[in-house]
Structures are given as C-alpha cells and as structure tokens.
Amino acid sequence: MNAQELSRRQSKYTARKAPKGERLATSAMIASLDSEGRDTVAAPFGHALVDIAQTRDDIVGLTADLSKYTDLHVFAKAYPDRFYQMGMAEAVMISAAAGLAREGFTPFATTYAVFASRRAYDFIIMAIAEENLPVKIVCALPGLTTGYGPSHQATEDLAIMRGMPNLTIIDPCDATEIDQATRAIADHPGPVYMRLLRGQVPDVLGEYGYQFKLGKAQMLRDGKDVLFVSSGFMTMRVLDAAGKLRADGIDCGVLHVPTIKPLDTATIIAEAGKGGRLVVTAENHSVTGGLGEAVAATLMRAGVHVPFRQIGLPDAFLDSGALPTLHDQYGISVDAVTTSVKGWM
Structure with missing residues (x-):
C-alpha cells in the first residue's frame, strides 16, 4: 500500500470536527428526513396497518427483532395476538410469513432493507415470489437513510429486488404516501417489497x-426546462430544488415515480417525449440498477432521445457519519441537486 492510499484510508476513519462555534449532530441514525419547517406524522406505517387490521382479520405482522425501528410496535401494541417477534432470523421470518400466507393470512414482514435484500433474498424468491404469495416485505433504512455505514446502508436493494419475478416494488416519498401505499399493498394479491x-x-x-395509485407515476408540478423523475424522499429534495432553481430562471417539472416495478413506462415516455427538457432522475439508491437505469432503458427502447442525467448514490461502499454531511458529500442534498442541475443547463 502506497503512502497516498494509506493517507486516504486513515482520513476516511478520522473523526470529523465541527468548525469552531458550530455543533454537529452526534447520531448516525435519524428517524426521518427533511422535517425542519414541515409537518410530520408519527409512525404512519404502523398506524395505517392498525387501521386496516380493524376490519381485516387476515392482517398479521412479523419482525426480525426490529419492531420499534420499523414502527411495527404500534401494531404489536394494538394486536398482540397477531404480532410475531421472530428474533434476529430474517430467513425464518420470511419462511414463516410464507406459511401464514398459504393459510390465508396477509403478512407484513418488517426488518431493515439490507437484511431483507441481502440475507433473506433466496428465501423471498423460493418461498414467496415463485409462489406469488401475498407477503408484504416492508423495510426501514433504505438507501442512505442511516449513517451506520455499509452494514446498514441499503444502497443496492432496488437493484437486487428488481430482478425478482412477481415482485412489486414501492419507494414512497413521505407520510401521506406511506399511509396510502400501505393500504394499497394490503389489497394487492401478490408479494410486495x-x-x-x-x-x-x-x-x-x-x-x-x-x-x-399502485403502478402509476404522477406529475406533481410541470416545468419547461427540466423534468425530474424521482422516487422516495428524493421527491422531497427535487421539489425543494425546483423552488430554488426557479429563482435562477430554471423551470422544473417533477414526475414522482413511487412504483419502481412495474414501472409506469407510458407516463415516463409521454412526459420525457414532450421534448425540450433535460431529464434528470433522482433516487436514494445507487446509480447502478435503480430508477435511473430503468428510466434510461425505457426511453432508449421507446426511441425517445433526450438530454439525460442521473442523481443518485455512487457505485461504492459509503462512509459513516451524520446524514446531512453524507447527503452533501454524495450529491443528494437539496443544495447538491441544485448545483448539479445548474451545471448541466
């Protein structure tokens, strides 16, 4: 190892100090994102599931020792007889959920996204997807929503899951959509991630x-210069960025794409095909194998040739640290999005 590489590795793990007079957040994991100045809703998934269960006896909840950190504790308190604590055994949880689905239940299985996509992948394929069972796999800490490093950052979960037949994939934006999507997937007859x-x-x-609407992308705002095609919390970010860019005379539209699979190709092609706009995908996921590549392939197959850029996480193992710092570092903060688009115009 040369001196330059040694220095790089050492600096990666050196604690970052705040500038004099400033205070850095000390927690690597935060509960939610972009909440300053906005109304928030506590545990929208847990409360939606409780509401659904009031009229549906088939709804059950399972977790791999993470009920508090997936908001399933709300359901567990309301329906303890329909809650299953499976311990730190994701494969067992998935297999149990498949068995419950075979007996007529609609299981909601929760864990962290890294554990479902990496540890339990084969069990999801063989026990759930191949049989097209109505198991709903709901996973916290997607993408870069924790500063705990590669062991907890599910930066490649969409790429992993997109190749699985029969699986519907949802990346909701906020509390409103989590509530609505939870109700929609409860009615969906097949498996969902x-x-x-x-x-x-x-x-x-x-x-x-x-x-x-399951399987549908929706325009939140129109614009003549840039079309953002976004999913997850990056829709929050591009909406804010669009406001900042307007002050610089750049008019941005935002097409929100919460269903990653099946992708709403018709709407994406129609909006991108209007012409005259830079198309920018924005996602809380690696630029490899996620929404950006799915949109690019869709446009290429349809013969829609437009200027195209991706905003997403690098194809790399990411650092640990405070999320605001990491989001700036990896180009998915509002300021970073704004700067990128200005540079492309």
Missing part, C-alpha cells in the same frame, strides 16, 4: 392533493 421511512415522517405530498 416496500421501502419505509419511519419515526417522525414529513408530510410533503398532502399539499398537492396526492393520491397513491
């Missing part, structure tokens, strides 16, 4: 009169 923001979750889409 849904990313989850938990804790105090911002409410962003409520002001747009938004209504989640």
Whole structure:
C-alpha cells in the first residue's frame, strides 16, 4: 500500500470536527428526513396497518427483532395476538410469513432493507415470489437513510429486488404516501417489497392533493426546462430544488415515480417525449440498477432521445457519519441537486 492510499484510508476513519462555534449532530441514525419547517406524522406505517387490521382479520405482522425501528410496535401494541417477534432470523421470518400466507393470512414482514435484500433474498424468491404469495416485505433504512455505514446502508436493494419475478416494488416519498401505499399493498394479491421511512415522517405530498395509485407515476408540478423523475424522499429534495432553481430562471417539472416495478413506462415516455427538457432522475439508491437505469432503458427502447442525467448514490461502499454531511458529500442534498442541475443547463 502506497503512502497516498494509506493517507486516504486513515482520513476516511478520522473523526470529523465541527468548525469552531458550530455543533454537529452526534447520531448516525435519524428517524426521518427533511422535517425542519414541515409537518410530520408519527409512525404512519404502523398506524395505517392498525387501521386496516380493524376490519381485516387476515392482517398479521412479523419482525426480525426490529419492531420499534420499523414502527411495527404500534401494531404489536394494538394486536398482540397477531404480532410475531421472530428474533434476529430474517430467513425464518420470511419462511414463516410464507406459511401464514398459504393459510390465508396477509403478512407484513418488517426488518431493515439490507437484511431483507441481502440475507433473506433466496428465501423471498423460493418461498414467496415463485409462489406469488401475498407477503408484504416492508423495510426501514433504505438507501442512505442511516449513517451506520455499509452494514446498514441499503444502497443496492432496488437493484437486487428488481430482478425478482412477481415482485412489486414501492419507494414512497413521505407520510401521506406511506399511509396510502400501505393500504394499497394490503389489497394487492401478490408479494410486495416496500421501502419505509419511519419515526417522525414529513408530510410533503398532502399539499398537492396526492393520491397513491399502485403502478402509476404522477406529475406533481410541470416545468419547461427540466423534468425530474424521482422516487422516495428524493421527491422531497427535487421539489425543494425546483423552488430554488426557479429563482435562477430554471423551470422544473417533477414526475414522482413511487412504483419502481412495474414501472409506469407510458407516463415516463409521454412526459420525457414532450421534448425540450433535460431529464434528470433522482433516487436514494445507487446509480447502478435503480430508477435511473430503468428510466434510461425505457426511453432508449421507446426511441425517445433526450438530454439525460442521473442523481443518485455512487457505485461504492459509503462512509459513516451524520446524514446531512453524507447527503452533501454524495450529491443528494437539496443544495447538491441544485448545483448539479445548474451545471448541466
């Protein structure tokens, strides 16, 4: 190892000190994102599931020792006889969920996204997806929503899951959409993988009169210069970025794509095909194998040739640290998005 590489590795693990007079956040994991100045909703997934269960005896909840950190503790308190604590055994949880589904139940299995996509992948394929069972796998800490490093950062979960037949994949934006999507997937007859923001979750889409529709992308705002195609909490970010860019005379539209699979190709092609706009995908996921590549392939197959850029996480193992710092570092903060788009225009 040369001196330059040694220095790089040492600096990666050196504690970052705050500038004099400033205070850095000390927690590597935070409950939600972009909540400052916005209304928030506590545990929207847990409360939605409780509401559904009031009229449906088939709803059951399972977790791999993470009920508090997936908001399933709300359901567990309301329906202890329908809650299953499986311990730190994701494969066992998935297998049990498959068995419950075979007996007529609709199981919601929760864990962290890294554990479902990496540890339990084969069990999801063989026990759930191949049989097309109605198991809903709802996973916290998607993408870069924790500063705990590669062991907890599910930066490649969409790429892993997109190749699985029969699986519907949802990446909701906020509390409004989590509530609505939870109800929608409960009615969906097949398996679902849904990313989850938990804790105090911002409410962003409520002001747009938004209504989640499974498999559908929706325009939140139009614009003549740039078309953002976004999913997850990056829709929050690009909406904020669009406001900042307007002050610089750049008019941005935002197409929110909560269903990653099946992708709403018709809407994406129609909006991108209007012409004259830079198309920018934005996702809380690696630029490899996620929404950006799915949109690019869709446009290429349809013969829609437009200027195209991706905003996403690098194809790399990411650092640990405070999330605001990491989001700036990896280009997914509002300021970073704004700077990128200005550079491309």
